[in-house]
Amino acid sequence: GAVVSQHPSRVICKSGTSVKIECRSLDFQATTMFWYRQFPKQSLMLMATSNEGSKATYEQGVEKDKFLINHASLTLSTLTVTSAHPEDSSFYICSARDPRGWQETQYFGPGTRLLVL
Amino acid sequence: KQEVTQIPAALSVPEGENLVLNCSFTDSAIYNLQWFRQDPGKGLTSLLLIQSSQREQTSGRLNASLDKSSGRSTLYIAASQPGDSATYLCAVRPEGFQGGSEKLVFGKGTKLTVNP
Numbered sequence: 001g002a003v004v005s006q007h008p009s010r011v012i013c014k015s016g017t018s019v020k021i022e023c024r025s026l027d028f029q030a031t032t033m034f035w036y037r038q039f040p041k042q043s044l045m046l047m048a049t050s051n052e053g054s055k056a057t058y059e060q061g062v063e064k065d066k067f068l069i070n071h072a073s074l075t076l077s078t079l080t081v082t083s084a085h086p087e088d089s090s091f092y093i094c095s096a097r098d099p100r101g102w103q104e105t106q107y108f109g110p111g112t113r114l115l116v117l
Numbered sequence: 118k119q120e121v122t123q124i125p126a127a128l129s130v131p132e133g134e135n136l137v138l139n140c141s142f143t144d145s146a147i148y149n150l151q152w153f154r155q156d157p158g159k160g161l162t163s164l165l166l167i168q169s170s171q172r173e174q175t176s177g178r179l180n181a182s183l184d185k186s187s188g189r190s191t192l193y194i195a196a197s198q199p200g201d202s203a204t205y206l207c208a209v210r211p212e213g214f215q216g217g218s219e220k221l222v223f224g225k226g227t228k229l230t231v232n233p
Binding site for chain 2: 004006032034041042043044045046049091093095097105106107108109110111113
């Protein structure tokens with residue numbers, strides 16, 4: 001299956017700093033990528049849909065000025081958590097939609113564990 | 118609003134046992150349903166995808182069924198092995214304009230432990 005990578009896999013930062021997470025589709029071009037957040041023992045919750053060359057679409061309740069998304073190329077989307085606080089500590093997972101094939105399957109990255117102290 | 122529920126939240130079985138994981142969803146207007154596996158601290162691996170027009174899909178020891186009208190899906194694992202230990206997530210893709218919507222709605226998962 002298609003491969004999606006994320007970097008870093010784990011990050012610890014101080015409160016008030018900004019953290020950037022990268023999501024890459026390694027063997028296909030993804031016009032659409034998705035960012036999810038998962039708190040312990042909770043479902044994955046979609047935060048935003050990232051579209052190449054245009055502004056991201058945010059889900060209700062997600063602050064677009066806090067979670068900056070950039071999708072500058074067909075293989076890379078970035079999520080920047082600005083002025084991170086301890087409540088932002090979570091597991092962030094991206095996925096990329098593979099346009100090849102009729103099912104348009106989403107492939108998920110390995111996730112990034114963020115801990116804000 | 119689509120909601121996905123998975124029962125049980127956790128399951129522990131001895132090696133070799135056959136088992137069933139359950140998933141229910143509140144809105145039957147779905148495009149497809151997908152079962153994923155998530156290992157601790159890791160991303161998601163897609164196991165099976167069932168289109169709304171299909172009743173079941175099989176892959177190796179895994180069989181997933183879909184009853185769209187009743188809002189239910191099951192994942193059957195035959196002859197379970199310790200390596201099957203993981204959290205299993207069910208996700209539905211709602212119907213959307215000209216196909217499926219982009220958004221996947223996930224359940225909280227069932228944490229499976231297979232004991233040697």
